Amino acid sequence: MGNSSVAKQLVDAIISDFPDHEPGTRPVHTIGVGVEGYFVASEVARTYCIAEHFNGERIRASVRFSNGSGSPVQHDGRSDVRGMATRFHLKNDAATDLIAMTLSEFFVRTVEEFLDFTKASLPKPVQKESPWRKLLDMLQLKLPLPDPMPGQTMGADAGMLDYANRHAFAQLGISQAATIGAPTSYARASYHAVHTFIVTAPDGTRRPVRFSWQPVAGVHVTGPNEPPRDNYLQQELRERLRQWPARFMLMMTIGEAGDALDDPTRPWSDRRVRVVMGTLTLTKVAADQAAASEHISFNPCRLLPGIEVSGDPILQARRDAYEVSRELRHATACPFNRS
Amino acid sequence: MSTAFDHADVQGNILRGYRQRRVRHLVLEIADRTAARRWLAATVSDNGDGVPQITREGRERWTTKPDTCFNIGLTFEGLAKLGTPSISLDMFPKEFVEGMNASAIKLGDVGSSAPENWPAPFNEPKRIHLVASIYASEIAQLDRVQHQALGDGKALKLLGACDGWISRDNHVHFGYRDNIAQPRFAEIHGPEDHADGQPRAPLGTVLLGYPTNFEGLTWRVPERVGHNGSFNAFRVLAQDVAGFEAYLTETATYLLTHPDVDELLPPGAEANIGEGLSRHAALREVVAAKMCGRWRSGAPLALSPDKPTHNVTANNFDYVGEDASRCPYGAHIRRSNPRGGQIVQRVANHSRRLVRRGMPYGPDYDPTRPDTKERGLLGNFLGANISAQFEAMTYDWINLGLQDPRVTGSNDPLLGANDPATSWFDLPLKSGTTIRLRGLPRFVTTRGGAYTFLPSLSAIRFLGALQN
């Protein structure tokens, strides 16, 4: 693949941000859990997109929830982005993936900016700010730097903040990531696919769209003053799904001329037409976690006729980066659908 | 407050058009306040000192057209630079004070049309103080009057000039005959003159100090300089003729195989559209007509839906009780002037009318020898209140399409700020179905302009006599 050296660079850059990364695991979103369920499109979905999973039939789905960090040490309760990767299983072993995270925008716009950003986010030693420094900040009505987590000696926050202060486009993503907190359940967070895709309707109309998963149970984050627990999300999900299924609505926002189509750092206004494309119902945590969480490999560019990538450079770069990462950790390949 | 109307106090070309063949707009900066005031006084003095005289309106249409006509407009910066008393300056409306550049987003001057891309002299809007317009039939005449107007250069500095001319009988570069419909005024036109299916417009449509189209509303008349004045949105509008013709061609190709095309143009009807036209060529003309609301000859679709037979200057029609398969509700002339047709903003019927005094500029386009030279329209859109008329029409009728839910979310096919990825235009058919055209690019790009105030003769006299 022509871009594999860039892709390798990207993967290596990400891994470098997590010095305790274990080879053979994902560079980010290392810790996760696989879940089974099914997706049923709404009655209007097929009028916007001809892709097979929107035809209204019950489509088997595999989902992997994850914590954003690339470190093998689990800290569910720490402030971190969460991921939700969904595979829609179609006829004849075909499949399409939708990868989403709890941040509604990304930090950077291009591959070059991403490499800069990963350099800036290399963990540096952190220590608690001196109380005099904090007092000075408060007198200036400024936010003091957050204390490191108990036991944390290295952190990326300072580097990311510095990057945000130098690059206006990154401010939103970084400031939201810094305050995102921890959800009380993987099933109680909103996940956004961030990138723009182009969907084709039966009459040939092409529309730029962005997808989001909205939890039917609503969003709920752990309180900021609660002491963070390291390991609760996967158990919570098991217990939850034993009692009742978790549902997510797939919302599709239609972009207009003038919206940032190829810029993942800019979320779209909520004054755009919003279409309910369907409901995802999660029924149980997969029994074989090795297959459902570790060996499975998703790719945001694993698409079908009816959905195409936009010109978003990060989206396009992810295609090869995910392939490189999959090879590095010897995960199962899923052949790209030949159209 | 509406006094007896004195025609001679109003500048010409506002209530009645000149119908001259050529125009030159001089974009001027005031070099010296005192000299400029003297210059202004001289333009209305009837003896001139060589300075061209302001052409004024008359009670009757002139029997012999003068060789040249001369009129001026002042920007807010110009009025301020002249030392207009602040009591008057404070009474000018906000959009005029801030200038056309500040209204860029409202007017759709974004992207390639944005003021940042405007060439000189429009890239320095604060220096534009006065736009002097010379009308004549020969270039030599334009040159002569320009020479007289600039004189020794002490009063006014020339920043740039825009020349326009009509080469074919009133046709604009997109090939349509233009300038057919203008508001009729009781003080000028008899009740049956140029009957156009629209009520005669009150003077307050275009002049300050008179009842307006809005029932009960009057505009603020700036002290000493406002009465009998008018506002003008001067716009340099480049037209992408090659792109327009290319769009017609590709649309006609698309339509040839469309399942509903026979409703749009019955087979065999090609000869009605024009002699010897192929089906493809006839479809091109049908699409061009539907996008404008008039055939390129000028015949309105509302009267001649199937073929351009009507007298080309026929104007006596309305959009009431007729079906949209005649004139699409998104067609340009209907979007910009819905007449008595059904619109969402019901109180606004007839309220956003404009007097248009535009002239094409740039060389004629020869389809056999396509080129990319700049050509277009030097537009003058006159009204008594820029915000209520020109801006209101441009913002939510030309673009956005709020006046009709069937066009809401789309822009004017000819003039609108279209992005080919999302633009659309509907062709309603007699049976009730619609053919939706997509991919319209932006055909008209703004290359400059200014909001100017066209003072009355007495206002010019007042400004010329200022002493401070």
Add this chain to the structure above:
Amino acid sequence: MPSNEGWLDRFVDGLPSNPLFMFLARRVLVPYWAWRTPVTPQPGGPRVSIQPGDNVQCMMNLIMPLKDKSPIGRANAAMAISQYKDEIYAGLDNVGTVHFARFVIVDDNICMFSVYDGDFTNYIRDFITTIGSVFNAVVELVEEGEAVIPCEQNVEAFIEWVHARDMYQVPDLATDILKDQKGDKAGSSPDDLRKLPREVVLQLRANPNVSLGGGYRAYPGYSAAQVRQKFGVGW
């Protein structure tokens, strides 16, 4: 670790909820920073945009302080509105671009909250044409209202007056507040993100009444006329 450092740590960490510090912040710090780094009051209403979705279902949040700040004053305002109910409805129907509108009295303010399509000035101007008499009756009861009534003869001034009392819509994205304050100047260097809380406090000092974001819409992107047309109730 020396014990007094631990004590200072805890003290400083607890300051944000310390009543003395809050008093200090309110009375001294905020006015000081407002003087040191002044922040201009932002204009009200939605931002100008040419995108279709941004031009339908626009919010107007109008706050008009009553002259007579007593139950009698409020009763007068209430009666002025109820007396003109027919006019208001006819006007709203014929302006055609209004989704929802309501008059609300909060403390000593008569407020109007509405959702409309299109340009603010066109909306108010069309209103003046149809329900100018209602505006005159209501604005007469409002502070500084005499300057702009009768609104039919002071159209431009009345539109400005209403605009000045339309709330600033704080951007949905906090970082956009910084952009608003800078005036969207392209190429200006980004601010220190940690100053965001101060900028928010100072902006809310300059604009005490604000709308938080543009609001939630169940069916964004459609005009009032489109909704009526699609539901077959005529427009």
